[in-house]
Amino acid sequence: MPNLKYQKEVDEMDCDFKGFVERERVAFRWTFENIDDQRNFLPRFLLQPKRERNDCIGWGLSFYTTQEAAKKRLIDIVGYRKNLYKKLGDHVAKGNLIKNDGLSDKEQDNGHFTHFEYEKIDLTLTFNVVEKIQ
Amino acid sequence: MKDVTGISLNKLPIQINEFVGVLLFQEFPVTSIYTDNKDTPIVREWIDCDDEIDRLLYYKSSKQNLKRFIEGEISQSELVKYCIDSLIFVSDEKDGKIINVSIISSYQIPDEYLFPEDSFFELLNGVETQKIIDYFKLNSLKIKPIKLSEHLKKVAIRKRSEVFNLHLKEGKGVGHGKIDTDVLGSTLLSFNNLYKEVALDYHFGINRGESKIPPKDRNQKLGQSSTEVFLNKAASYSVYIKPKHPQQLEVFEGKRISQVISENLLKLFEISKEKDNLKDNYLNYSDFVFKTYRIFLKNITEYDIKLDVDWTDHTTNILVSEDFTLFQASAIIDSIENINTEDTDSFGAKGKFRAINCNTGYFTFTSLDKQQYTGYFDKPIKESASSLTFTRLYEISIERKIIKEAGKPNSKIEDKIIAHYEINE
Numbered sequence: 001m002p003n004l005k006y007q008k009e010v011d012e013m014d015c016d017f018k019g020f021v022e023r024e025r026v027a028f029r030w031t032f033e034n035i036d037d038q039r040n041f042l043p044r045f046l047l048q049p050k051r052e053r054n055d056c057i058g059w060g061l062s063f064y065t066t067q068e069a070a071k072k073r074l075i076d077i078v079g080y081r082k083n084l085y086k087k088l089g090d091h092v093a094k095g096n097l098i099k100n101d102g103l104s105d106k107e108q109d110n111g112h113f114t115h116f117e118y119e120k121i122d123l124t125l126t127f128n129v130v131e132k133i134q
Numbered sequence: 135m136k137d138v139t140g141i142s143l144n145k146l147p148i149q150i151n152e153f154v155g156v157l158l159f160q161e162f163p164v165t166s167i168y169t170d171n172k173d174t175p176i177v178r179e180w181i182d183c184d185d186e187i188d189r190l191l192y193y194k195s196s197k198q199n200l201k202r203f204i205e206g207e208i209s210q211s212e213l214v215k216y217c218i219d220s221l222i223f224v225s226d227e228k229d230g231k232i233i234n235v236s237i238i239s240s241y242q243i244p245d246e247y248l249f250p251e252d253s254f255f256e257l258l259n260g261v262e263t264q265k266i267i268d269y270f271k272l273n274s275l276k277i278k279p280i281k282l283s284e285h286l287k288k289v290a291i292r293k294r295s296e297v298f299n300l301h302l303k304e305g306k307g308v309g310h311g312k313i314d315t316d317v318l319g320s321t322l323l324s325f326n327n328l329y330k331e332v333a334l335d336y337h338f339g340i341n342r343g344e345s346k347i348p349p350k351d352r353n354q355k356l357g358q359s360s361t362e363v364f365l366n367k368a369a370s371y372s373v374y375i376k377p378k379h380p381q382q383l384e385v386f387e388g389k390r391i392s393q394v395i396s397e398n399l400l401k402l403f404e405i406s407k408e409k410d411n412l413k414d415n416y417l418n419y420s421d422f423v424f425k426t427y428r429i430f431l432k433n434i435t436e437y438d439i440k441l442d443v444d445w446t447d448h449t450t451n452i453l454v455s456e457d458f459t460l461f462q463a464s465a466i467i468d469s470i471e472n473i474n475t476e477d478t479d480s481f482g483a484k485g486k487f488r489a490i491n492c493n494t495g496y497f498t499f500t501s502l503d504k505q506q507y508t509g510y511f512d513k514p515i516k517e518s519a520s521s522l523t524f525t526r527l528y529e530i531s532i533e534r535k536i537i538k539e540a541g542k543p544n545s546k547i548e549d550k551i552i553a554h555y556e557i558n559e
Contacts, residue, residue, distance in 0.1 A: 030161075048163050049230045051153045055262070062161045076259075077159050080250055083135075083183050088162055110258065112160070 002118040004102065006043065006059040010116075015056035019106060020116065022099035027063040027115070028070040030089040031129060040089065041123050047087060060114035061123075063104070067092055067131060069111030074133055082134075090134045095127030135182050135189055136244045138224045140236035146192060146223055147237065150176060154269045155262030157204075158255075165210075167200070167266050174218065175200045175270060181224075181247050187233060190225045191247070193217035193240070201272040203255050204263060206365060207285055209292075211249035215240055252292040283453045286446045293364065295380035296396050296447040300325060302371045305439035313371040317437050322373065324430040325443075326361050329377075331423045332399045333359030336391070340420040359395065393447060400445055402427065403456040409469045416473050421538070424470055434463040477536040483507065484529045484557065492520045497551060499530060507532060509549030522554070530554045 004010055031040040045058035064070035070092045078084045097104065097115060101123070104115040117123065151171045158165040168176040175195045182189040191214070195203075199216050202208040214222070217240050224236040257263065267273060282299070290297040300321065307314025337355045338347050358379045365374035377392045389397075402423065405415045416424075434441055441458045485501035495511040497519070511519050512533070522528070531553040537546040 044160075044162060052156065052163060052166055054153065054155075057160075073161070077161060077164065079253070080248075081164070081181060084162070084164070084180070086183055086185075087180075087188075 002120075004059075005117040005119045005121065007119065009045070010056050010059050013054075013056040017103065017116075020103040020114075022102070023104050024096070024098050025065065025104075026094065027065070027097045027113075028067050028092050028094050028130075029061065029063050029123075029127065030070060030074050030133075031091050031093040031127070032089045033091055033129060033132070035093060035124050035127055035129050040093070040127075041117070057114055060104075060116045063097070063113055063115050064111040065107045065113065066111055067094060071131065071133055073110060073112065085134050090132065091129045092131045092133060093127040094130045095123060101126075135184050135187070135226075136246050138236045138238060138244065140224065140238040140242070143235040143237065145232055146225060146235055148176065148192065148194065148223065150192075155265040157261065157263065157266060158259050160259075160261045163261070169269070170194070173270070177213065177217075179214075187226045187228050190227060191243075192223040192225055193221065194219065197270050197272060197275055198277045200266075200270065201275050201277060204260075204267065204272065206254050206256075206289070209249065209251060209288070210253035210255070211251055214243065214249060252294075254288075254292045282444060283446070286444055286453060287448075287451070289365065289374060290446050290448040293376055293380075294448050295376045296393055296445060298325075298361070298375040298396075299442070299444040300373045300375060301442040301444065302373075303440040303442060304370065305441075306437045308370055308437075308439065310370050317439070318371070318373070320433050320437075321439065321441070322363065322375075324426070324433045325375070328423070328426040328430045329361050329395070329399060330356055330359050331420070331426045332402065333395045335420050335423055336395050336398060340418065340423075342420060343422065393449075396445060396447075400443075400454050400456065403443065406466045406469065407462070409472075412466075412469050413473055416475075428467055428470055431458070431463040431467050434458050435460050435467070471539070473539075475538045477538075479534045479536065480531065480552075481534070482529060482531050484527065486527060487522055487524055490519050490522060490524075495519060499528075499551075507549050509551065512550050512552045515551070515553065518554070527557050527559050528554050529557050 029041075031037065041061060043059045043061055045053045048058065064073065074088060074092070078088070100118065101121050102115055102117040104113050107113040149170050150168045152169050154167040154169055154175070156163040156166050162180075164180045166178045168178060170176060175197060177191075177193055177195050179191040180188065181191050193214060195213060195217055199208060199213055203210065203213045208216070220240045222238050222240050222243060224238060226233045226235075286297060286299055302308045302313060302317070302321065305317060307317045334342060334352070334355060337359075338345070338352075360378045361375045362378045363373055363375055366372065377396075380390070380392045402419060405411045406427070433439070438460045439458070443456045443458070445454045446452065483499065483501040483505065485499055487497060488500050488506075489498040490496075495516040497509065497511060499507045501507070509532070530551050533550045533552050535548040535550075537548065539546065
């Protein structure tokens with residue numbers, strides 16, 4: 001199995017990858033307008049203070065199984081904090097995750113799942129922006 | 135970003151000892167919990183940003199208010215408002231390093247940064263909720279309960295719907311924060327079925343048993359008329375229920391359909407508490423409603439439950455409360471069973487007898503139009519039954535009693551022959 005993109009950081013934590021397997025699925029993620037924007041596929045931990053990095057799930061990327069679920073969740077989280085779009089993105093991108101892209105878990109009731117990319121994977125090549133949220 | 139006026143510092147004037155966990159959200163940590171060296175919770179809220187700077191609010195909260203927030207009793211807006219010392223620290227940070235801190239009062243938060251009144255915590259959005267609960271031992275913390283009316287009202291506003299609270303206070307298998315599955319299951323099911331029947335009364339009228347409602351229409355209305363559980367509380371065991379599809383459209387007098395249905399249900403509870411009142415209003419509900427109401431009440435008697443049903447709505451200040459005990463439920467069941475209506479009708483039929491029991495006076499008669507009648511001869515003419523034959527044609531006069539018992543959708547029919555004449559074929 002290839003290394004994960006943040007393998008070094010993951011190795012420093014006590015990680016449980018139970019339920020994470022290589023899957024093929026259509027996936028949706030919040031992005032900025034330009035799919036090549038370097039912020040688009042950054043894990044949550046890079047947006048968070050180092051002291052809060054205590055659970056290795058934060059080295060994964062958040063995706064949704066449907067466009068509607070991705071849109072709804074983004075709108076719910078941003079709520080009245082309109083500038084949060086500047087951090088999370090204000091568009092939804094769609095792409096196909098294939099087994100060679102990495103490991104992901106089963107989706108939750110709200111359609112969210114976490115995906116750990118393998119190293120050298122560039123999802124900007126397979127994802128396209130499909131909707132503007134704001 | 136909004137300019138914030140307050141005492142300006144270059145570092146936080148509170149000591150942050152330890153990071154406890156992220157409360158909201160998994161995708162981005164908007165709300166995180168820290169602690170100082172006295173184990174006082176410190177809340178860190180992401181609030182704003184520009185291209186380089188993140189703006190965060192830090193404030194100390196009591197463990198009690200943190201517990202209330204996690205349990206959905208107070209909103210995030212109240213969590214901030216009731217912070218310790220009423221002090222909020224607005225911190226501008228770049229790459230996690232503090233650039234500037236402004237100290238403001240919790241009552242001086244700029245409007246742009248105020249949480250909405252309905253910003254309640256949803257368990258599904260929680261990230262390290264259990265870790266936070268365990269760290270501060272929130273489960274063992276005793277807090278003064280907030281008034282039910284206030285809490286229910288808040289919940290209704292938050293859900294933008296009417297809300298029922300089924301509070302199972304005592305009973306077999308009912309404990310503080312736990313309840314036997316069968317008790318909860320049958321209580322919820324019987325309540326939901328009752329709610330649905332009251333809704334169908336509204337949509338199709340109380341005589342709907344006699345009219346043919348297309349299954350598609352019925353199923354559509356049924357689908358719109360179910361309830362859903364959205365919150366459980368340990369008190370002893372409290373379940374919050376709301377219509378699954380609360381209609382927002384006003385239909386008349388500023389009321390919505392779901393509101394009218396709830397009102398009809400609560401009125402049923404109210405009128406049934408007094409026997410005479412129930413008798414006077416009996417015809418306002420269908421027998422289907424009374425049948426499901428009896429099942430709801432039987433459930434209360436079977437498990438010896440003390441049940442409070444509270445209701446409020448996000449558009450009104452009214453709180454309706456009805457309580458049920460084994461004694462009350464039994465009394466209502468008796469009242470329902472004692473309400474029968476009886477109609478009498480008379481008509482004639484031509485045909486032949488098919489069976490006669492001269493001892494009991496029981497008969498079977500088939501009319502020329504193939505209708506079959508069964509019943510008894512009226513006492514004064516019972517003896518004449520022995521002179522009748524099965525081959526001759528008769529005209530009979532029947533007195534029919536239609537007895538409708540509350541809670542039983544089908545009427546009972548009693549036919550009695552009061553006269554018979556032989557006629558020519």
